[in-house]
Amino acid sequence: MNIETTIDTKQLVTPQANFPQRLHALRMSMAQAGQDAALLFSLDNLRYLMNYSGEAAYGLVTQNAMYLITDYRFLEQAQEECISERIPTTVICRDRDRQNLGQAIAEILQIEKAIKVWFEAEHISVAMWNAIAVENPYCLFTASVASLEQQRKTKDAWEIAQIKAAAQIADEALAAIMPQLQVGVSEAELALELDYQMQKRGSAGVSFATILGFGARSALPHCIPSRKRLQAGDLVVLDFGAVVNGYRSDMTRSFIAGKSSPLQKALFDTVTAAQQAAFERLRAGVAAVSANAAAAAVLNASPYAQYAGPGLGHGLGIKLHEQPFISAVCQEYLQENYVVTIEPGIYIPNYGGVRIEDDVLITEHGFEFITHAPKNFELEI
Amino acid sequence: MNIETTIDTKQLVTPQANFPQRLHALRMSMAQAGQDAALLFSLDNLRYLMNYSGEAAYGLVTQNAMYLITDYRFLEQAQEECISERIPTTVICRDRDRQNLGQAIAEILQIEKAIKVWFEAEHISVAMWNAIAVENPYCLFTASVASLEQQRKTKDAWEIAQIKAAAQIADEALAAIMPQLQVGVSEAELALELDYQMQKRGSAGVSFATILGFGARSALPHCIPSRKRLQAGDLVVLDFGAVVNGYRSDMTRSFIAGKSSPLQKALFDTVTAAQQAAFERLRAGVAAVSANAAAAAVLNASPYAQYAGPGLGHGLGIKLHEQPFISAVCQEYLQENYVVTIEPGIYIPNYGGVRIEDDVLITEHGFEFITHAPKNFELEI
Numbered sequence: 001m002n003i004e005t006t007i008d009t010k011q012l013v014t015p016q017a018n019f020p021q022r023l024h025a026l027r028m029s030m031a032q033a034g035q036d037a038a039l040l041f042s043l044d045n046l047r048y049l050m051n052y053s054g055e056a057a058y059g060l061v062t063q064n065a066m067y068l069i070t071d072y073r074f075l076e077q078a079q080e081e082c083i084s085e086r087i088p089t090t091v092i093c094r095d096r097d098r099q100n101l102g103q104a105i106a107e108i109l110q111i112e113k114a115i116k117v118w119f120e121a122e123h124i125s126v127a128m129w130n131a132i133a134v135e136n137p138y139c140l141f142t143a144s145v146a147s148l149e150q151q152r153k154t155k156d157a158w159e160i161a162q163i164k165a166a167a168q169i170a171d172e173a174l175a176a177i178m179p180q181l182q183v184g185v186s187e188a189e190l191a192l193e194l195d196y197q198m199q200k201r202g203s204a205g206v207s208f209a210t211i212l213g214f215g216a217r218s219a220l221p222h223c224i225p226s227r228k229r230l231q232a233g234d235l236v237v238l239d240f241g242a243v244v245n246g247y248r249s250d251m252t253r254s255f256i257a258g259k260s261s262p263l264q265k266a267l268f269d270t271v272t273a274a275q276q277a278a279f280e281r282l283r284a285g286v287a288a289v290s291a292n293a294a295a296a297a298v299l300n301a302s303p304y305a306q307y308a309g310p311g312l313g314h315g316l317g318i319k320l321h322e323q324p325f326i327s328a329v330c331q332e333y334l335q336e337n338y339v340v341t342i343e344p345g346i347y348i349p350n351y352g353g354v355r356i357e358d359d360v361l362i363t364e365h366g367f368e369f370i371t372h373a374p375k376n377f378e379l380e381i
Numbered sequence: 382m383n384i385e386t387t388i389d390t391k392q393l394v395t396p397q398a399n400f401p402q403r404l405h406a407l408r409m410s411m412a413q414a415g416q417d418a419a420l421l422f423s424l425d426n427l428r429y430l431m432n433y434s435g436e437a438a439y440g441l442v443t444q445n446a447m448y449l450i451t452d453y454r455f456l457e458q459a460q461e462e463c464i465s466e467r468i469p470t471t472v473i474c475r476d477r478d479r480q481n482l483g484q485a486i487a488e489i490l491q492i493e494k495a496i497k498v499w500f501e502a503e504h505i506s507v508a509m510w511n512a513i514a515v516e517n518p519y520c521l522f523t524a525s526v527a528s529l530e531q532q533r534k535t536k537d538a539w540e541i542a543q544i545k546a547a548a549q550i551a552d553e554a555l556a557a558i559m560p561q562l563q564v565g566v567s568e569a570e571l572a573l574e575l576d577y578q579m580q581k582r583g584s585a586g587v588s589f590a591t592i593l594g595f596g597a598r599s600a601l602p603h604c605i606p607s608r609k610r611l612q613a614g615d616l617v618v619l620d621f622g623a624v625v626n627g628y629r630s631d632m633t634r635s636f637i638a639g640k641s642s643p644l645q646k647a648l649f650d651t652v653t654a655a656q657q658a659a660f661e662r663l664r665a666g667v668a669a670v671s672a673n674a675a676a677a678a679v680l681n682a683s684p685y686a687q688y689a690g691p692g693l694g695h696g697l698g699i700k701l702h703e704q705p706f707i708s709a710v711c712q713e714y715l716q717e718n719y720v721v722t723i724e725p726g727i728y729i730p731n732y733g734g735v736r737i738e739d740d741v742l743i744t745e746h747g748f749e750f751i752t753h754a755p756k757n758f759e760l761e762i
Binding site for chain 1: 434435436453454455457458476478479500501502504505506507508509510511524573576577580581585586590600601602603605690691692708709710728730
């Protein structure tokens with residue numbers, strides 16, 4: 001029932017994800033900050049560090065040990081995924097009826113004699129954290145200031161291969177459903193067919209709930225597919241992605257059902273030019289704000305300035321929206337092997353919108369396209 | 382392209398969701414607790430209170446006003462969904478580059494002259510909360526102790542209709558894919574077909590990532606569908622649900638590919654008996670722990686006691702796992718119009734598992750089934 005793709009599946013296995021390097025880098029940061037242990041609450045970070053892809057789990061790292069605390073529902077999965085020579089995790093199965101999470105953490109922190117402890121303040125609720133802290137009165141806790149998120153901005157070769165594979169699946173799925181992008185199809189029908197085609201090609205679910213709007217609804221940057229049916233002359237905005245081994249793609253294409261009006265064409269040309277202006281700035285060492293400014297200059301010089309969406313793009317990887325967030329207030333510099341989206345858009349309420357989004361890999365001297373779907377604007381209907 | 386279902390779509394519209402009552406109940410709780418305002422961070426609660434189904438939004442309620450703070454991406458959606466006579470929301474569009482969330486909240490709290498403020502400590506990260514609190518030094522904040530989650534346990538007629546519609550979609554989708562549950566099909570292929578059939582029938586995405594395991598993998602309570610193919614004699618555990626207007630269903634069925642062995646039959650009969658024992662306790666006013674004890678007594682008296690999963694079920698609604706959580710330590714009493722799952726299971730590592738799960742509506746004198754798919758254990762292959 002699976003559909004053949006042209007994906008080279010070898011690229012998904014070789015090279016390996018660099019787990020030892022990731023753990024080493026975290027321990028270096030901990031040592032520099034004088035921390036005995038780090039408490040991890042982000043499932044994305046557990047995947048990055050320990051290869052864990054389940055739910056309901058918490059991590060604890062010291063200079064000598066690495067723990068994953070989960071419960072019976074995910075025990076076998078954790079044992080399969082997180083225990084190997086390259087990923088030396090101790091998996092703890094907690095009986096949630098008999099031990100709260102704070103007590104389980106206290107038990108490990110005492111064994112490890114950890115006093116100064118980092119915790120991921122971005123990834124734990126106030127209520128859960130208060131319940132953990134009260135069980136650990138002898139620890140000195142400090143927010144870890146997104147240490148793993150900093151690491152994750154730079155993708156290794158294995159990670160880049162996964163994102164490329166996800167993008168290729170999305171490219172192929174879009175090509176497969178283009179014949180169905182005809183007058184009369186509904187947003188929900190087309191989005192479902194696209195999601196199905198991505199998963200047929202090996203996407204694990206979808207990168208995010210597919211965004212698809214026809215006509216005036218294309219002006220909604222996060223349009224939820226409805227029963228609205230495509231009419232001749234409608235703008236179409238389609239934003240979607242696939243997932244391979246936990247890594248996501250994210251692409252937007254805009255179309256017009258038939259021949260475009262002068263205004264529609266002008267919107268498309270303006271957004272295309274804004275994206276191109278940003279592309280020309282991309283290379284390692286450039287301030288992200290400079291790419292944003294280049295796109296913004298094109299949008300602001302157009303008659304549609306007031307309808308331009310703020311922000312240019314975002315990092316992409318295990319999470320759909322990762323650092324760096326490329327906007328007018330971004331203080332980051334693009335670096336080699338960052339993967340980011342470039343997605344300028346114009347949204348005219350009650351009329352329609354145009355957004356074009358590609359994923360790119362930042363290289364020493366420029367960038368490489370990760371998304372490849374054609375950008376034909378006018379559909380033959 | 383949509384498939385006809387037998388769902389009476391009128392039931393989805395009439396009666397209406399009781400938004401005024403929900404807001405009134407929250408304001409009563411606030412008044413009783415002497416709170417001037419409540420800060421809401423749970424998207425589920427924003428949906429429940431304001432009909433908002435987007436992302437990236439925050440709520441603020443006083444005795445006289447109700448606010449939703451979002452940004453340009455969700456502005457039009459918020460205006461459509463959250464502003465009506467019955468849902469008197471003021472929608473605020475925040476420019477995230479110019480105003481942080483804490484400042485936007487401070488502006489409203491000052492207009493509303495609110496000093497004593499509830500906040501949803503379960504639904505905001507430590508990092509975000511610290512950033513909000515620092516902008517609001519004159520407020521006295523208190524955790525709101527899940528006031529809306531308490532309300533949400535009791536479903537109104539409209540909510541019950543949505544859950545029933547979701548369950549019916551799931552029942553019909555399962556019936557549609559049963560012919561494909563044949564030797565040679567892979568877990569991933571079958572799960573994808575099931576998800577597709579649910580969405581064809583109107584499910585908005587799926588209730589949760591479909592759980593499907595063949596053979597020994599059926600012992601994983603949260604098995605992620607893999608490329609493993611069905612073999613004759615395999616146990617099959619299939620756990621899935623649909624979503625209608627934000628409300629979820631959740632059902633598990635277990636099968637055997639062909640004729641069962643005595644052990645397989647014994648597992649199925651034990652789980653069936655445990656579920657039946659729990660059913661017999663269900664009615665308004667009963668301690669949830671008593672239903673759990675009835676099922677546990679059957680499981681514990683069997684030769685498979687050590688392999689029984691802890692816990693019996695959970696509330697179900699906007700969220701997949703809601704209060705009450707029915708386990709040995711549950712302190713709640715079941716009440717009329719609670720919707721809960723009843724899902725005993727036995728999981729034998731490296732052998733296989735059986736789980737049977739139904740959604741039920743608690744009534745004055747008993748309960749009503751919401752899920753209806755047949756429980757035929759042996760498949761004709």
